[in-house]
Amino acid sequence: MALVSAKDMIDKAHAGHYAIPAFNTNNLEWTKAILLGIEAQKSPAIIQVSEGATKYMGGYKAVADLVNDLYNSLGITVPVALHLDHGTFEGAKKCLEAGFTSVMFDGSHFDFEENKEKSKEIIELAHSKGASVECEVGGIGGTEDGVTSSGELANPAECKEISDLGVDFLAAGIGNIHGPYPENWAGLNFERLDEIDKAVNGKPLVLHGGSGIPFDQVHKAVTLGVSKVNINTELQLEFTAAVRKYFEAKKDLEGKGYDPRKVLKPGVDAIQAKVEELCKAFGSANQA
Amino acid sequence: MNNDNEYEDIEFIDLDDDVNTSNPAPMAGDVNELSQLNEDPSDSLEVSNEEPISEVFSEEPSTLETPEDLPDLENAKDTSHHSSGSSSTKKHGKKHLSKAERRRRRRRKKLIRFCVFVAALILFLVSGGILLHAFIGYQKADKIYNDVSKSIFGDETAMVSVKGTGTNSSNSTTTSESEEVKLYTSYDHTALLAQNSDAVGYLQIPAIDVLLPVVQGDDNSYYLNHAFNGASSSNGTLFVDYRQPDGVESQNCIIYGHDMRNGSMFGALNKFVDSNFVSTGQNRYFYFYVNDKIYKYEIYAVHQTPAIGYTYTASFNTANEFLTYVSEMSRQSYYSSNVKFTGTEKTMTFSTCTNDDDIRLVVQGVRVAELDIATIAKEQGE
Numbered sequence: 001m002a003l004v005s006a007k008d009m010i011d012k013a014h015a016g017h018y019a020i021p022a023f024n025t026n027n028l029e030w031t032k033a034i035l036l037g038i039e040a041q042k043s044p045a046i047i048q049v050s051e052g053a054t055k056y057m058g059g060y061k062a063v064a065d066l067v068n069d070l071y072n073s074l075g076i077t078v079p080v081a082l083h084l085d086h087g088t089f090e091g092a093k094k095c096l097e098a099g100f101t102s103v104m105f106d107g108s109h110f111d112f113e114e115n116k117e118k119s120k121e122i123i124e125l126a127h128s129k130g131a132s133v134e135c136e137v138g139g140i141g142g143t144e145d146g147v148t149s150s151g152e153l154a155n156p157a158e159c160k161e162i163s164d165l166g167v168d169f170l171a172a173g174i175g176n177i178h179g180p181y182p183e184n185w186a187g188l189n190f191e192r193l194d195e196i197d198k199a200v201n202g203k204p205l206v207l208h209g210g211s212g213i214p215f216d217q218v219h220k221a222v223t224l225g226v227s228k229v230n231i232n233t234e235l236q237l238e239f240t241a242a243v244r245k246y247f248e249a250k251k252d253l254e255g256k257g258y259d260p261r262k263v264l265k266p267g268v269d270a271i272q273a274k275v276e277e278l279c280k281a282f283g284s285a286n287q288a
Numbered sequence: 289m290n291n292d293n294e295y296e297d298i299e300f301i302d303l304d305d306d307v308n309t310s311n312p313a314p315m316a317g318d319v320n321e322l323s324q325l326n327e328d329p330s331d332s333l334e335v336s337n338e339e340p341i342s343e344v345f346s347e348e349p350s351t352l353e354t355p356e357d358l359p360d361l362e363n364a365k366d367t368s369h370h371s372s373g374s375s376s377t378k379k380h381g382k383k384h385l386s387k388a389e390r391r392r393r394r395r396r397k398k399l400i401r402f403c404v405f406v407a408a409l410i411l412f413l414v415s416g417g418i419l420l421h422a423f424i425g426y427q428k429a430d431k432i433y434n435d436v437s438k439s440i441f442g443d444e445t446a447m448v449s450v451k452g453t454g455t456n457s458s459n460s461t462t463t464s465e466s467e468e469v470k471l472y473t474s475y476d477h478t479a480l481l482a483q484n485s486d487a488v489g490y491l492q493i494p495a496i497d498v499l500l501p502v503v504q505g506d507d508n509s510y511y512l513n514h515a516f517n518g519a520s521s522s523n524g525t526l527f528v529d530y531r532q533p534d535g536v537e538s539q540n541c542i543i544y545g546h547d548m549r550n551g552s553m554f555g556a557l558n559k560f561v562d563s564n565f566v567s568t569g570q571n572r573y574f575y576f577y578v579n580d581k582i583y584k585y586e587i588y589a590v591h592q593t594p595a596i597g598y599t600y601t602a603s604f605n606t607a608n609e610f611l612t613y614v615s616e617m618s619r620q621s622y623y624s625s626n627v628k629f630t631g632t633e634k635t636m637t638f639s640t641c642t643n644d645d646d647i648r649l650v651v652q653g654v655r656v657a658e659l660d661i662a663t664i665a666k667e668q669g670e
Contacts, residue, residue, distance in 0.1 A: 209646070212594025233646055237592055237620075244622050248563050 006081035018283030022046035024232035037275030060098035078288035104134035138173035156199035197225035242270035429523035473665035495571035496556035554640035585653035589621035607631030
């Protein structure tokens with residue numbers, strides 16, 4: 001088996017009204033924990049990296065090889081796509097060369113015409129290599145790899161134009177909770193999501209920043225066309241809390257507690273547990 | 289909820305971006321404007337003996353040394369020569385090109401140094417101004433809150449020392465409760481309400497020296513930047529989530545406060561991240577004054593959490609929902625507490641910012657006792 005494009009799994013999820021979880025990875029431990037978690041839950045899933053994380057991990061090729069090799073050596077049977085999260089134009093091209101099976105081109109900070117033009121080029125290139133593509137319209141809010149956009153909502157007409165380029169799934173701004181304390185505690189603007197869903201005529205949508213969004217809201221978003229939910233921060237918090245406890249309990253001072261494999265284990269176990277919980281919550285468990 | 293990505297790239301991308309975009313962009317702009325504003329070079333001669341200072345800052349504006357900038361600077365200098373009557377330059381018949389060239393270079397250097405100096409000076413003044421503004425803001429807020437506390441509690445002499453008390457509830461864990469906590473028996477709830485009808489009570493967290501009034505507004509934004517007396521203030525006021533009509537009696541009363549750099553408001557809450565700090569002495573207890581009661585709470589969870597989500601659950605339909613919630617909070621907690629829940633408890637959640645926009649630090653406590661102020665005062669009197 002090999003890594004696959006994300007298109008089929010997301011189309012299936014869209015038809016079956018569940019969401020594919022897209023977990024951001026940072027290193028070998030993260031990748032292993034995610035793969036073992038989704039295999040245990042028999043869930044199709046996307047493993048994604050930001051460009052910052054690819055730098056950390058040593059480059060696009062290093063990431064592609066790591067995920068590919070682990071997929072095979074761990075005997076994973078569920079479909080897995082390797083996706084670039086919030087890619088630049090150049091980054092997306094390099095990932096496609098390095099063997100990523102899916103890329104996001106985030107041109108939301110360009111003016112719309114430029115975003116459209118560049119999105120079109122990446123879509124053509126990716127499809128020629130059998131890879132899937134995600135594009136973004138409008139600011140989702142917050143800082144994405146150094147690019148800050150206000151939490152504005154995406155314009156449904158623009159969503160339709162990008163959708164019509166043949167993009168496989170679309171990220172569109174439907175949340176505006178940015179700021180010290182969210183004004184809109186619902187977090188997501190379901191009316192706008194509904195408008196976008198109608199405008200793009202059934203194109204699968206992506207919910208960014210899925211960490212912490214209550215499950216009932218995720219479910220509601222799924223009924224309105226969301227088929228991919230991104231999870232990053234939540235896994236990081238789980239990992240760090242678990243490792244912190246290890247040190248606070250002074251386990252590093254017991255026996256061979258200083259062994260990095262022992263230090264990281266509670267964190268890795270916590271990631272896997274969270275991955276499994278999310279697969280169940282998003283309905284992707286047992287869909288592989 | 290916005291996006292998850294920013295967090296992970298701090299070391300690799302954000303640093304670069306910060307340096308290249310957020311700070312120096314305005315800086316570079318300033319410098320360019322300055323070089324235009326200061327085309328009168330007679331100034332430059334006056335300031336030219338500031339060498340050491342400009343040396344210090346000379347690493348910064350590479351923009352000034354770009355080839356495009358130099359001709360402009362030179363032109364500016366030449367025209368000035370005519371206007372300033374060239375008194376400073378001694379004509380010495382024919383001079384070697386090299387000498388003229390050297391002089392020109394020297395001037396150019398001086399001019400560049402001058403511009404750098406002015407830019408640095410402005411940067412210094414602006415940042416000094418910002419710091420001063422923040423400092424004055426802190427002072428103002430400190431004064432406001434000191435005054436409120438004084439008017440509600442009177443002098444410090446009204447404080448009584450209470451040994452680790454369990455009284456009504458038996459939830460508190462067994463420890464050496466020998467350390468004393470100072471509680472105020474002079475609390476005047478009516479006076480508090482008279483000052484601000486949004487007030488709900490007074491929060492005392494002895495471990496981090498918090499003694500602050502708490503309000504509940506019509507939304508979750510007004511008190512972010514308004515002090516207790518209504519004055520505009522970046523310290524804001526501690527406030528209960530507006531979604532909770534039962535306020536302090538909600539099963540999970542959520543109180544927000546700013547993470548101020550000087551440690552005021554909820555700025556010292558991060559001390560509880562260290563479990564050893566929580567378990568030291570009576571640090572895990574805090575107190576809430578309402579009417580003629582002091583509610584005593586024990587911390588049961590401390591953790592970081594996404595800015596929206598389960599942690600901010602405002603109400604529960606059943607005891608089971610509540611138990612699921614507190615057990616999940618305990619699971620995420622850095623600190624392991626011995627508190628046992630039955631489902632009918634009342635809890636309080638303090639929430640404050642972290643350096644990450646998407647992440648909050650929360651400290652959560654459960655009510656373990658309801659102390660009667662009059663009774664405490666009487667016991668003390670005996």
